[in-house]
Amino acid sequence: MPARESRAILPEPPDELKRLSDRLSGRIRARIAAEGPLPFSEYMEMALYEPGLGYYSAGLQKFGAGGDFVTAPELGNVFADCLAHQLAELAEQLGHRSILEIGAGNGSLAARVLNALGVAGPDSYRILERSAHLRQVQKETLEALAPAHVARVAWLDVPPAEPWRGVILANEVLDALPVDCFRTGEQGLQRMCVTDTGAGFGWTTAELPEHLASAVHHALGERLVQLPEGYQSEINPHLGSWLGTVTESLERGCALFIDYGYPRREYYLPERRSGTLICHYRHRALDDPFRWPGLQDISAFVDFTALAEAGQALGLDCAGYTNQAMFLFGCGLEDIWAQAGDLPEIERLRLSTEVCELTLPGAMGEKFQVMALARGLSEPLRGFSMLDLRHRL
Numbered sequence: 001m002p003a004r005e006s007r008a009i010l011p012e013p014p015d016e017l018k019r020l021s022d023r024l025s026g027r028i029r030a031r032i033a034a035e036g037p038l039p040f041s042e043y044m045e046m047a048l049y050e051p052g053l054g055y056y057s058a059g060l061q062k063f064g065a066g067g068d069f070v071t072a073p074e075l076g077n078v079f080a081d082c083l084a085h086q087l088a089e090l091a092e093q094l095g096h097r098s099i100l101e102i103g104a105g106n107g108s109l110a111a112r113v114l115n116a117l118g119v120a121g122p123d124s125y126r127i128l129e130r131s132a133h134l135r136q137v138q139k140e141t142l143e144a145l146a147p148a149h150v151a152r153v154a155w156l157d158v159p160p161a162e163p164w165r166g167v168i169l170a171n172e173v174l175d176a177l178p179v180d181c182f183r184t185g186e187q188g189l190q191r192m193c194v195t196d197t198g199a200g201f202g203w204t205t206a207e208l209p210e211h212l213a214s215a216v217h218h219a220l221g222e223r224l225v226q227l228p229e230g231y232q233s234e235i236n237p238h239l240g241s242w243l244g245t246v247t248e249s250l251e252r253g254c255a256l257f258i259d260y261g262y263p264r265r266e267y268y269l270p271e272r273r274s275g276t277l278i279c280h281y282r283h284r285a286l287d288d289p290f291r292w293p294g295l296q297d298i299s300a301f302v303d304f305t306a307l308a309e310a311g312q313a314l315g316l317d318c319a320g321y322t323n324q325a326m327f328l329f330g331c332g333l334e335d336i337w338a339q340a341g342d343l344p345e346i347e348r349l350r351l352s353t354e355v356c357e358l359t360l361p362g363a364m365g366e367k368f369q370v371m372a373l374a375r376g377l378s379e380p381l382r383g384f385s386m387l388d389l390r391h392r393l
């Protein structure tokens, strides 16, 4: 991720986009006027998903060079080629080849995975996507990049109702789920809410409701007393119910979650006193979620311990946890690289840049983590064969 930049050197959005942001801000302001300060999770929900105006709902370009950020499948084929090796192994173990991708972005991962799997590909590739605009983008990407496979793809409004067997894929989806923010103060824990300052939006505090207080106490336990006053962080009290909804009908199979995050003991380190919220605008990483609502992405790092716990409560085993670099090596990245020797030099150089971006610790290699939550699987998964980090959860 790029370094944080100061406000002064940020490119200004064009007037047309500022007007879109103003309309969304107007709706948020109206809610604050009617209901009082909004919990941050509700602000984040509106900023990202308000119909027609939210970051993921409006028709802006988000992904790639002309957008705000680049995800692993957009760098090239390597990420999807490695994942395809894991998917092929899982299809063999399960005797089923269905895939459900959640939050498919611009459709790059779907297109590249389908191309990599080729004729041995899934019987069905379903996409559960909440943005109507992105569904359209996904269709266009699939038609352009994977025309031979597009007929196998179906879009869902809700998770499948009927029992099914196969694999759930979710790359950079958990970080886009709205989170609540809390803060330690003189009077104990407080909820961080969003208020209208008259010159934009800003933070204010409110009482922490019971359900959030118990979620924070559960997550932090004795570590709470070690946190300095003014420590702010995030928690997603709805992760378990969301996971339950998307995995409920998965009778046998595995859900692979790839995202930036930490095990809990690193998530709530005392020195991480401003939390993990991060916003992206034109390839700059920023820490102000109130700037240009609807025009910048807002996300929070994932607490992978919370994900494993939520899975356990739903009868899903944590079948693997590692970082992205080791996952990709476990999935055969070395073999893919070995074949690069036959490529023209320019293509080899491009590939080496892609591999570095995906695997170097300072790029995506360690910041991104991979977790498999499985139901009814007994065999180990190759993606986790190089490094098992489950003991750190």
Ligand SMILES: C[S@@+](CC[C@H](N)C(=O)[O-])C[C@H]1O[C@@H](n2cnc3c(N)ncnc32)[C@H](O)[C@@H]1O
Binding pocket: 056, 071, 072, 073, 074, 102, 103, 104, 105, 106, 108, 109, 128, 129, 130, 131, 134, 170, 171, 172, 173, 176, 177
């Ligand atoms: C950061 S993008 C990741 C895109 C893509 N997976 C990739 O790797 O390029 C987040 C995606 O998740 C979608 N999304 C967020 N919450 C969702 C939910 N609850 N159900 C389905 N899709 C969701 C967004 O609309 C968007 O497509």
